[in-house]
Amino acid sequence: MFEGPGPGDAGAILEKLPGKDCGICGFSTCREFAGMVLEKPEAMGRCIFLGKPEGSPVVEEHERENIPWKDILGREYDFILDRFPNEPGPRETILPFNPANVEKLQIKKGYVLYGRPAWAGCPVTHCGVVMEPPDYFNGLIEWCVVGPLEARERGIHIGHYNPIAYEGLALCANKDLQFGRRYYFLPRYCMLQARHSGVLNMLVKTSEGTRARLEGIMLG
Numbered sequence: 724m725f726e727g728p729g730p731g732d733a734g735a736i737l738e739k740l741p742g743k744d745c746g747i748c749g750f751s752t753c754r755e756f757a758g759m760v761l762e763k764p765e766a767m768g769r770c771i772f773l774g775k776p777e778g779s780p781v782v783e784e785h786e787r788e789n790i791p792w793k794d795i796l797g798r799e800y801d802f803i804l805d806r807f808p809n810e811p812g813p814r815e816t817i818l819p820f821n822p823a824n825v826e827k828l829q830i831k832k833g834y835v836l837y838g839r840p841a842w843a844g845c846p847v848t849h850c851g852v853v854m855e856p857p858d859y860f861n862g863l864i865e866w867c868v869v870g871p872l873e874a875r876e877r878g879i880h881i882g883h884y885n886p887i888a889y890e891g892l893a894l895c896a897n898k899d900l901q902f903g904r905r906y907y908f909l910p911r912y913c914m915l916q917a918r919h920s921g922v923l924n925m926l927v928k929t930s931e932g933t934r935a936r937l938e939g940i941m942l943g
Contacts (some may be wrong), residue, residue, distance in 0.1 A: 736760050741772040745902045747926060771928040792897050798943075800907040800918040802896035804889055808931060812867045812912045813891030814854060819884045822862020828879060830857045830864060837874040842885035843942040847915050850874035863887065868912070886940040889921060892932040900935070902926050908937065917942060 736757040743753070748769040750756040760767050767773065793799055804813045819825060819838065830836070830853060837850040850873060851866035858864075864881075889910060893900060900906065900923060907918045921937030928934075 733757055733761060736767075739773065740770060743772065743901075747771055747902060771926065771933070790895065790897075794909060794918040795916040798907070798918055799897075800909050801898050802893050802900065802906065802908050802935075803911060804891040804908050804935065804937075805894050805911045805932075806867070806891055810854070810867050811852065811869045813889055813910045814865055814867055815851070815886060815910075816863055816865050816888040816890075817851075817884045818861075818863055818887050819881045821882065824881060825857050825862045825864060826859040828881070830879070830881075832856050835869075835873045835878045836864070836866065836881050837871070837878045838881040838884050840886045840942075841883035843919075843940060845915065845917075845942050850878060868910075888936060888938045889919070889940060890925075890934070890936040893926075893935040894932050900926060900933075905939070906937070 737753065740753040740757060744751065748756050748771075750759065756770070790803070806812050807814070817838075817840070820841075832853050832855055834853045835850065836853065837848060839845065839848045848871070849868050850871050851868045852873070853864060853866050855865045889908075891911070893908075902923060902925075905920055905922050907920050909916070909918055913919075919937075920941045920943075922939040923935060923937055925936035926933060
């Protein structure tokens with residue numbers, strides 16, 4: 724555990740901060756963050772890079788040696804996006820080609836839906852359970868992909884859709900993950916076992932692991 728600095732040690736704080744100005748701590752620069760730490764030394768733990776050797780990944784490497792780091796076509800990927808505890812898979816935000824249908828069908832949390840992410844070119848029909856109340860204004864749905872059996876019993880067809888974002892836990896990675904960069908990742912339980920890519924726009928260290936969100940999703 725990192726020990727907070729004593730009062731007035733602004734220079735010492737800046738020396739220990741990474742100088743990345745990543746903003747994950749809630750401040751735009753490390754210098755601004757250091758000013759707050761002078762008043763509240765315990766806040767130093769908000770920096771996700773502290774306690775890691777320089778150049779090491781933010782996420783853990785405990786399973787690294789057991790992962791081939793190649794998808795079904797032999798293409799390398801950078802990390803696995805895992806599910807949150809007690810959820811069936813990573814969360815995905817999707818936008819149906821006709822967003823008005825989300826309100827028209829009165830989609831609710833807990834509904835089971837199925838459709839195909841044609842915008843990304845994926846040939847596999849996906850089935851998912853809605854995890855949050857939908858955004859009727861923008862037509863957005865947040866779901867977790869599950870197996871196809873539930874859709875056969877009570878699924879609602881939403882047609883083609885665009886995958887907007889993925890969110891989950893990055894528990895192990897093949898390289899250092901940095902905010903704002905595009906990475907190749909493999910969603911846990913992906914039926915196609917094909918790498919995806921997205922821009923990492925959230926990276927937060929939590930008690931469950933490193934929480935990651937990616938947008939600008941593409942396949943391959």
